[in-house]
Amino acid sequence: MGVAWYLIVSALIFCIGAGGILVRRNPLVILLCLELMLNAANLALIAFSRMHGNMDGQVFALIVMVVAACEVTVGLGLIVAIFRRNLPIDVDELRELQG
Amino acid sequence: MSTTTYAWLVLAFPLAGAIVNGFGYKRLGRGPAGWIATGAIGAAFLSALGALVQLQDRDEHHRQLVSSLWDYAVTGSVDAKLSILVDPLSVYMMLVVTGVSTLIHLYSVSYMKSDRGNARYFAYLNFFVFSMLVLVLAGNFLLLIVGWAFVGAASYLLISFWYRRGTATQAGIKAFVINVVGDVGLVLGTFFILRYSGTLDFLGTFDAVERGAFDAHEGALVAGCLLLLVGAFAKSAQIPFHTWLPDAMEGPTPVSSLIHAATMVTAGVYLIARMYPLFEAAPAAADTAAVVGCVTLLIAGTIAIAQTDIKRVIAYSTMSQIGYMIMAVGAGGYVAGLFHLMTHAFFKALLFMAAGSLIGAMAGAQSLDRMSGFRKSMPFTFGCFVVGGLALSGVPPFSGFFSKDEILAFVGNRGGWFLVLFVVGYVGAFLTAVYTWRMIFRAFWGAPCAEARELEHGHLAHADVPTNPATGEEEDTEVGFPGPEHTIAERSLPMKVAMGLLAVGATVMGVLQIPEVSHVITNFLEPTFEGSRYLHEEAGTDMVVFGMALGTVLALAGIAVAYRVWVQRPGTSAAWRERLAPAYTLFVNKWWFDEAIELLVVRPFAAAGNFSRRTFERVVIDGTLVGGTTSIVRAGSSAVRAIQTGFLRYYAALLLLGGAAVVLYFLIAAS
Numbered sequence: 001m002g003v004a005w006y007l008i009v010s011a012l013i014f015c016i017g018a019g020g021i022l023v024r025r026n027p028l029v030i031l032l033c034l035e036l037m038l039n040a041a042n043l044a045l046i047a048f049s050r051m052h053g054n055m056d057g058q059v060f061a062l063i064v065m066v067v068a069a070c071e072v073t074v075g076l077g078l079i080v081a082i083f084r085r086n087l088p089i090d091v092d093e094l095r096e097l098q099g
Numbered sequence: 100m101s102t103t104t105y106a107w108l109v110l111a112f113p114l115a116g117a118i119v120n121g122f123g124y125k126r127l128g129r130g131p132a133g134w135i136a137t138g139a140i141g142a143a144f145l146s147a148l149g150a151l152v153q154l155q156d157r158d159e160h161h162r163q164l165v166s167s168l169w170d171y172a173v174t175g176s177v178d179a180k181l182s183i184l185v186d187p188l189s190v191y192m193m194l195v196v197t198g199v200s201t202l203i204h205l206y207s208v209s210y211m212k213s214d215r216g217n218a219r220y221f222a223y224l225n226f227f228v229f230s231m232l233v234l235v236l237a238g239n240f241l242l243l244i245v246g247w248a249f250v251g252a253a254s255y256l257l258i259s260f261w262y263r264r265g266t267a268t269q270a271g272i273k274a275f276v277i278n279v280v281g282d283v284g285l286v287l288g289t290f291f292i293l294r295y296s297g298t299l300d301f302l303g304t305f306d307a308v309e310r311g312a313f314d315a316h317e318g319a320l321v322a323g324c325l326l327l328l329v330g331a332f333a334k335s336a337q338i339p340f341h342t343w344l345p346d347a348m349e350g351p352t353p354v355s356s357l358i359h360a361a362t363m364v365t366a367g368v369y370l371i372a373r374m375y376p377l378f379e380a381a382p383a384a385a386d387t388a389a390v391v392g393c394v395t396l397l398i399a400g401t402i403a404i405a406q407t408d409i410k411r412v413i414a415y416s417t418m419s420q421i422g423y424m425i426m427a428v429g430a431g432g433y434v435a436g437l438f439h440l441m442t443h444a445f446f447k448a449l450l451f452m453a454a455g456s457l458i459g460a461m462a463g464a465q466s467l468d469r470m471s472g473f474r475k476s477m478p479f480t481f482g483c484f485v486v487g488g489l490a491l492s493g494v495p496p497f498s499g500f501f502s503k504d505e506i507l508a509f510v511g512n513r514g515g516w517f518l519v520l521f522v523v524g525y526v527g528a529f530l531t532a533v534y535t536w537r538m539i540f541r542a543f544w545g546a547p548c549a550e551a552r553e554l555e556h557g558h559l560a561h562a563d564v565p566t567n568p569a570t571g572e573e574e575d576t577e578v579g580f581p582g583p584e585h586t587i588a589e590r591s592l593p594m595k596v597a598m599g600l601l602a603v604g605a606t607v608m609g610v611l612q613i614p615e616v617s618h619v620i621t622n623f624l625e626p627t628f629e630g631s632r633y634l635h636e637e638a639g640t641d642m643v644v645f646g647m648a649l650g651t652v653l654a655l656a657g658i659a660v661a662y663r664v665w666v667q668r669p670g671t672s673a674a675w676r677e678r679l680a681p682a683y684t685l686f687v688n689k690w691w692f693d694e695a696i697e698l699l700v701v702r703p704f705a706a707a708g709n710f711s712r713r714t715f716e717r718v719v720i721d722g723t724l725v726g727g728t729t730s731i732v733r734a735g736s737s738a739v740r741a742i743q744t745g746f747l748r749y750y751a752a753l754l755l756l757g758g759a760a761v762v763l764y765f766l767i768a769a770s
Binding site for chain 2: 021030092094
């Protein structure tokens with residue numbers, strides 16, 4: 001089985017994530033979609049790593065996971081803060097940065 | 100230590116004094132500030148003596164030393180350096196400035212003792228001397244301009260030292276504005292000269308003139324020299340830039356003494372003497388200087404006769420004496436002019452100090468109309484006034500006699516139309532004797548006034564309510580106004596020492612340069628002026644003897660006239676005033692120079708300024724430039740703002756599209 005299949009799966013997951021971000025309005029779901037995109041990238045990295053027999057890609061995947069964990073922490077914290085202030089949990093409603 | 104090290108020290112001490120007093124005024128209070136300042140200038144004087152000794156040790160042809168601390172900017176066409184020129188002329192000026200200033204500082208220690216702004220006063224005073232030393236030591240035009248502007252600024256600070264007095268602040272502003280006009284002249288003149296000489300350095304400029312850099316551009320040289328003269332006239336109070344000088348009498352009396360004797364007004368004389376190679380190459384400019392000096396000495400003399408404020412009489416006499424010096428250096432008699440500068444510094448500082456003592460006895464009043472009969476109650480001040488008066492009116496063997504005579508003999512010897520200046524100079528000498536002794540007779544002869552009688556009983560007059568001597572407005576004695584106590588020389592040792600030393604100087608300094616007998620000053624200054632065409636042009640013995648005899652006769656005649664008019668027949672002056680009403684009106688109104696300048700310069704400029712403020716500023720600046728710029732920025736920002744919708748998903752879509760476009764670009768580029 002060539003590396004192409006892995007990449008196709010990775011691209012599909014990435015597109016699902018990107019599509020989710022564009023169409024969903026709940027910030028919680030948007031975070032989940034972001035996670036999907038990151039893991040799609042991880043999948044591609046590991047596939048390439050196996051193909052080349054080089055461990056660099058795996059290390060990168062680990063780093064991406066750490067960053068993703070941090071990002072989720074901050075994102076969830078924001079969502080909790082939004083919830084506490086009784087603001088709508090809807091990114092279309094949260095548009096105070098409008099110019 | 101080398102000569103230039105001493106010269107740098109001369110600059111460093113007053114600056115250090117100014118900084119210590121300026122920053123430590125709260126701690127120093129009214130005690131040590133004066134002594135710190137006096138010590139700083141005294142140390143500068145000792146350093147100047149050191150420089151003198153070192154310079155005299157050198158070979159006569161190697162007495163022009165340039166020392167540069169660092170370069171500001173040296174490019175192909177400009178060489179801006181922090182460099183000083185130490186030569187006999189600058190050492191001479193250094194000695195006069197620091198020597199007389201030391202005594203004036205010493206005098207101020209007593210005179211300003213009760214003033215609430217004592218430490219501030221001494222900080223300014225040190226700064227003033229420092230500025231003047233920068234001016235005389237400058238080795239290039241750049242530093243000269245810096246010193247020139249510093250002197251103007253320092254004079255502003257000191258003239259309006261009593262800053263709660265409206266008249267004083269106005270006088271300070273007037274002095275500053277007129278001096279800035281002079282600064283502009285100096286800067287523009289420098290540009291004219293720099294354009295063809297290619298260097299800012301004095302010696303380099305003189306070399307360039309000698310090599311003929313201006314042969315094809317004589318107009319530029321004449322224009323440059325005339326613009327330098329504007330600077331010199333403004334600083335030296337020559338017509339028509341003189342109106343600030345009498346108003347500058349609003350400052351404390353030692354300040355008047357400093358401005359008139361050691362610093363500031365002598366700067367113009369120094370400038371022309373320093374630039375002599377330029378002025379000799381541009382005779383038209385030099386002649387202008389001589390004529391203006393001559394006109395000034397006559398007009399100032401006539402005004403002085405009609406003034407009643409004692410300080411203003413002395414101020415106009417300064418103007419007149421500076422006129423002699425400018426006439427001398429304009430005609431090429433540099434040594435004569437500088438000799439008179441030195442003797443004048445002595446007797447003018449002395450006269451101002453004596454006037455300050457007299458004003459102290461009058462509890463701050465300055466009008467001659469109120470003074471009389473102080474001869475018995477103030478013997479020391481009276482003696483100083485007599486010595487100063489004799490020197491000023493040129494009675495032998497006092498110093499002023501020799502220096503004034505040397506100027507007039509030199510001018511007379513030039514012949515031609517210079518003879519007119521020569522004659523006017525003697526008329527001026529006669530006027531000098533009359534107005535000087537009018538002042539002395541009115542203040543010291545006659546029945547003692549109330550203040551003099553009180554002083555004879557041992558009490559110093561004390562005003563119940565301090566008032567402004569010019570307007571009579573009531574004042575208090577807090578900071579910003581004169582202090583509560585007045586001082587007279589008879590009761591203060593520092594003042595006595597300062598005046599005594601100056602009186603000795605005013606008496607004997609003439610022996611330095613007696614025609615046919617001694618030539619100390621000529622010999623000393625020769626290395627600076629050795630390139631001058633006029634250095635060895637000396638008047639013949641007949642001329643000198645005739646001039647001396649004429650000078651003596653005129654001085655004594657002037658004193659006799661003053662004695663007859665103001666002592667023997669007190670009504671005479673009133674009778675003359677009526678008989679010569681038009682002339683008197685002219686003199687007492689100072690030839691309407693203030694009014695003429697107001698009408699010809701101030702009002703048109705104010706009108707032009709108002710007009711442009713109302714039309715040009717509103718329409719072009721506010722409307723087009725400022726308004727136009729803001730509306731462009733506003734329109735641009737509102738266009739950009741429309742993109743910022745605040746929709747998170749919209750931003751995400753843009754990001755994805757952008758990323759996809761970049762990836763697509765690389766894919767296409769790679770295939």
